[in-house]
Amino acid sequence: MKLSALNGPACAVEMIHAYSLIHDDLPAMDNDDLRRGRPTCHKAFDEATAILAGDALQALAFHVLAHAPDITVSAEQRLEMIDILAQASGSRGMAGGQAIDLAAVGRKLNIAELENMHIHKTGALIRASVELGALSAKNIDPGTFERVSHYAKCIGLAFQIQDDILDVESDTETLGKPQGSDRERNKPTYPNLLGLDGAKEAALRLHAEALDSLNQFDSQADPLRWIADYIIQRKK
Amino acid sequence: MKLSALNGPACAVEMIHAYSLIHDDLPAMDNDDLRRGRPTCHKAFDEATAILAGDALQALAFHVLAHAPDITVSAEQRLEMIDILAQASGSRGMAGGQAIDLAAVGRKLNIAELENMHIHKTGALIRASVELGALSAKNIDPGTFERVSHYAKCIGLAFQIQDDILDVESDTETLGKPQGSDRERNKPTYPNLLGLDGAKEAALRLHAEALDSLNQFDSQADPLRWIADYIIQRKK
Numbered sequence: 001m002k003l004s005a006l007n008g009p010a011c012a013v014e015m016i017h018a019y020s021l022i023h024d025d026l027p028a029m030d031n032d033d034l035r036r037g038r039p040t041c042h043k044a045f046d047e048a049t050a051i052l053a054g055d056a057l058q059a060l061a062f063h064v065l066a067h068a069p070d071i072t073v074s075a076e077q078r079l080e081m082i083d084i085l086a087q088a089s090g091s092r093g094m095a096g097g098q099a100i101d102l103a104a105v106g107r108k109l110n111i112a113e114l115e116n117m118h119i120h121k122t123g124a125l126i127r128a129s130v131e132l133g134a135l136s137a138k139n140i141d142p143g144t145f146e147r148v149s150h151y152a153k154c155i156g157l158a159f160q161i162q163d164d165i166l167d168v169e170s171d172t173e174t175l176g177k178p179q180g181s182d183r184e185r186n187k188p189t190y191p192n193l194l195g196l197d198g199a200k201e202a203a204l205r206l207h208a209e210a211l212d213s214l215n216q217f218d219s220q221a222d223p224l225r226w227i228a229d230y231i232i233q234r235k236k
Numbered sequence: 237m238k239l240s241a242l243n244g245p246a247c248a249v250e251m252i253h254a255y256s257l258i259h260d261d262l263p264a265m266d267n268d269d270l271r272r273g274r275p276t277c278h279k280a281f282d283e284a285t286a287i288l289a290g291d292a293l294q295a296l297a298f299h300v301l302a303h304a305p306d307i308t309v310s311a312e313q314r315l316e317m318i319d320i321l322a323q324a325s326g327s328r329g330m331a332g333g334q335a336i337d338l339a340a341v342g343r344k345l346n347i348a349e350l351e352n353m354h355i356h357k358t359g360a361l362i363r364a365s366v367e368l369g370a371l372s373a374k375n376i377d378p379g380t381f382e383r384v385s386h387y388a389k390c391i392g393l394a395f396q397i398q399d400d401i402l403d404v405e406s407d408t409e410t411l412g413k414p415q416g417s418d419r420e421r422n423k424p425t426y427p428n429l430l431g432l433d434g435a436k437e438a439a440l441r442l443h444a445e446a447l448d449s450l451n452q453f454d455s456q457a458d459p460l461r462w463i464a465d466y467i468i469q470r471k472k
Binding site: 019020023026028029046047048049051052053054055056057058059060061062063065066067074075076078079080082083085086087089090091093094095096098099102 | 255256259262264265282283284285287288289290291292293294295296297298299301302303310311312314315316318319321322323325326327329330331332334335338
């Protein structure tokens, strides 16, 4: 994705996403050599560069939100965006979820624990990205914000379930990362806990709940509906 | 330092500092086992935890600046603080300086290159911490801000020169980290380039320039003068 094509908040979310992927791929973390079919940052360069690139990208996200001239909302709304993104990135979001994930390898989690992990690990940033979009509108009312936020929570979880399904059903070439890597690492997944059919049903339920959150909105909200569809239909 | 004793901006700076130390100590970076006389984060826990703890601390710093109720300045000033801290942390600050540092190991730098590295690596955060203090005052005028900022640039460089001097002159117990570690790694230092006496003279010159930047301020600025004194007199 070309960052120059995005507005400030979208850029910032993409930077937080990129930093988390770079750090997650590190040998001390997931130790992945491939990401989207290309060498991961620490393979293309080295570990120190990957650590620093991640750190710098996280900082850059907050610089963009504090500074980007294309954000026309009030200073208070910018602060709210920064706060949401900081929490989604930190111990109550991605970093916390990743820590739960690392601690869970080789352990048996129940479905509530698995869900808690994913709400933090991948769900928090998906939710933040939608919330920042909502906050880009001037004077959004709290009810609308809550509905959009709930939609985002649902698609965030559905995204993760679909990820687990693809790790079972897809292949390395389509995924752009090694297929079956979760199973190899004995990671807890939805198909492990619910069976493959149970996982697919759970994804469909969340998809329906996401669309339900949007039912007061007209066709202007269709892009959000398309994203929900894409998340459970994607093959990689 | 107890974070609860600090106000919001000071807390945020301390968190950025802590994250950078945790990441700098990692095996892929400086590979240090000791920090302030205690095991570094990745020794006390593990590498993955140290990477995540650093990431979460950086995020927390921006959460605090966006959210802390004890910051009584305007939303615009908060955004300015966030922007300064983000730049000091990222590729134009610490992370960039650290990258220059890693690329410089085993290479000969001249004095301008060495200074450029330290202005980023350690100077940027020292400068940001002073600038955030200045911005905590309501309606600070640009001239005052500039003078305080220049003071901070000078003490930041003086701090690094003193660090290099201590790496030659002090001992492991006093430093709380292995003495002589810069020399062992063949890192470029001020004493290497200027000799030990030349490095001491350079630190004294910067100390004088720092105090000179404050000469329009009365005794209320004495704590800044004490910090400048401390930086070149410290033994660890």
